[in-house]
Amino acid sequence: MPAMANSYQPAQSHESKRMLHDLIMDPSQYEFWFERYAGGLIFRIGYGMVIKTGKESYVRRALEVVHTVERVASPGAYIVDTIPALGFLPEFMAPFKKEGRLLHTLELDLFRSLLGEVRERMAKGTCPPCFMKTFLEDQESFQLSDDEGAYVIGTLFEAGSGTTASAMMSYVLAMTHHSEWQEIMAEELDRVVGDRMPEFDDIPQLPTIRAVIKEVLRWRPVTAGGVPHQLIKDDIYEGYFFPAGVNVHANQWAIHREQELYPDPETFNPYRWLKPEFPTFKEPLTKFPSLQNYSAFGFGRRICPGMNIAERSLYILTARLAWACKISKKKDAQGNEIPVPQYNYTEGFNVQPKPFDFSLVARSEKRARAVREAWEFAEKEDLLSLNA
Numbered sequence: 001m002p003a004m005a006n007s008y009q010p011a012q013s014h015e016s017k018r019m020l021h022d023l024i025m026d027p028s029q030y031e032f033w034f035e036r037y038a039g040g041l042i043f044r045i046g047y048g049m050v051i052k053t054g055k056e057s058y059v060r061r062a063l064e065v066v067h068t069v070e071r072v073a074s075p076g077a078y079i080v081d082t083i084p085a086l087g088f089l090p091e092f093m094a095p096f097k098k099e100g101r102l103l104h105t106l107e108l109d110l111f112r113s114l115l116g117e118v119r120e121r122m123a124k125g126t127c128p129p130c131f132m133k134t135f136l137e138d139q140e141s142f143q144l145s146d147d148e149g150a151y152v153i154g155t156l157f158e159a160g161s162g163t164t165a166s167a168m169m170s171y172v173l174a175m176t177h178h179s180e181w182q183e184i185m186a187e188e189l190d191r192v193v194g195d196r197m198p199e200f201d202d203i204p205q206l207p208t209i210r211a212v213i214k215e216v217l218r219w220r221p222v223t224a225g226g227v228p229h230q231l232i233k234d235d236i237y238e239g240y241f242f243p244a245g246v247n248v249h250a251n252q253w254a255i256h257r258e259q260e261l262y263p264d265p266e267t268f269n270p271y272r273w274l275k276p277e278f279p280t281f282k283e284p285l286t287k288f289p290s291l292q293n294y295s296a297f298g299f300g301r302r303i304c305p306g307m308n309i310a311e312r313s314l315y316i317l318t319a320r321l322a323w324a325c326k327i328s329k330k331k332d333a334q335g336n337e338i339p340v341p342q343y344n345y346t347e348g349f350n351v352q353p354k355p356f357d358f359s360l361v362a363r364s365e366k367r368a369r370a371v372r373e374a375w376e377f378a379e380k381e382d383l384l385s386l387n388a
């Protein structure tokens with residue numbers, strides 16, 4: 001895993017302890033806790049800001065922007081996606097243009113105020129290291145205006161919060177259907193880390209954890225329809241001619257179901273990353289399976305630049321969840337399991353499972369206490385909160 005991303009690990013560890021603590025206290029708010037984790041992380045590393053409740057006005061505005069982007073960027077969301085010539089209509093005849101302009105203003109206002117916030121704290125000498133501070137300290141050499149810099153960092157929130165949260169929601173969904181994998185992970189965790197909470201240093205010794213989350217991303221890819229890329233020159237692929245300007249969607253859903261590479265592709269089976277009889281197996285298991293350059297993060301020059309951060313988040317969240325909790329189907333008043341749909345996802349650019357019932361409890365009272373104590377300690381230690 002590239003070294004630069006190691007510097008974000010303390011923030012990821014901190015936010016994951018907060019997330020775990022609150023998830024055990026109230027599993028029904030799982031979507032909110034996962035989004036707050038992912039959003040809180042970006043606020044920390046992007047702006048040096050601490051998110052406590054997740055209901056702070058900046059966070060609510062940022063999440064609103066994220067959900068809007070996910071909706072409007074969804075291929076086919078507007079008729080102009082299908083008939084591009086409509087893009088030449090003047091705004092009074094094209095309501096999508098007016099909506100786009102208003103949404104852009106909302107987004108830019110938020111990004112500008114976040115930049116302004118960091119600038120103010122820098123002037124007072126109270127801003128901890130963060131991407132925005134790095135940008136502002138050296139703005140001339142980056143050759144970017146305020147708005148450009150505000151966008152570069154603001155879009156990290158858009159790209160990194162819903163995606164990470166969605167992957168973790170799919171993890172919970174997978175565990176309601178395949179709880180046997182929690183026992184396999186628990187065995188590995190108990191053997192490797194025992195009663196202390198897993199840390200980043202343990203990850204190389206936890207191939208099952210990595211395999212499970214990698215399989216979650218294969219089974220339920222976050223950007224299921226892929227992010228479109230436009231050809232900048234004519235191309236021929238397998239005898240088909242594609243002229244410059246054509247939009248190509250790398251359909252992750254289909255790619256992740258390629259029979260030859262992923263035998264029995266509908267089955268959730270992390271063994272495909274762990275056992276030599278599967279075509280996707282790779283050694284050594286201290287390194288593989290890994291999320292580096294995985295198709296779930298896109299392709300080529302535009303591959304997800306947040307992949308290293310996402311990879312670490314998914315590993316530490318999965319390891320700590322599997323170490324601390326047991327997820328299962330919920331039971332109704334008669335003791336019958338409440339069914340959980342295998343596939344009932346939102347539509348859009350990033351997809352996530354629609355709300356579903358499940359039960360989540362600590363694996364033991366000892367583990368619950370360890371989570372509580374870890375969070376209480378982390379909260380006290382958090383020097384950043386002095387600036388909150």
Ligand code: HEM
Binds near residue numbers: 157
């Ligand atoms: C599970 C988590 C994540 C998934 C599945 C994911 C997936 C993707 C995908 C598929 C793309 C499009 C790549 C392409 O065009 O081929 C992308 C782009 C991007 N991602 Fe991620 N991502 C995740 C987390 C993150 C995080 C945490 C960050 C930031 C900290 C981030 C920042 C970005 C940015 C800025 C782009 C746009 C890059 C460009 O167009 O040049 N992502 N991501």
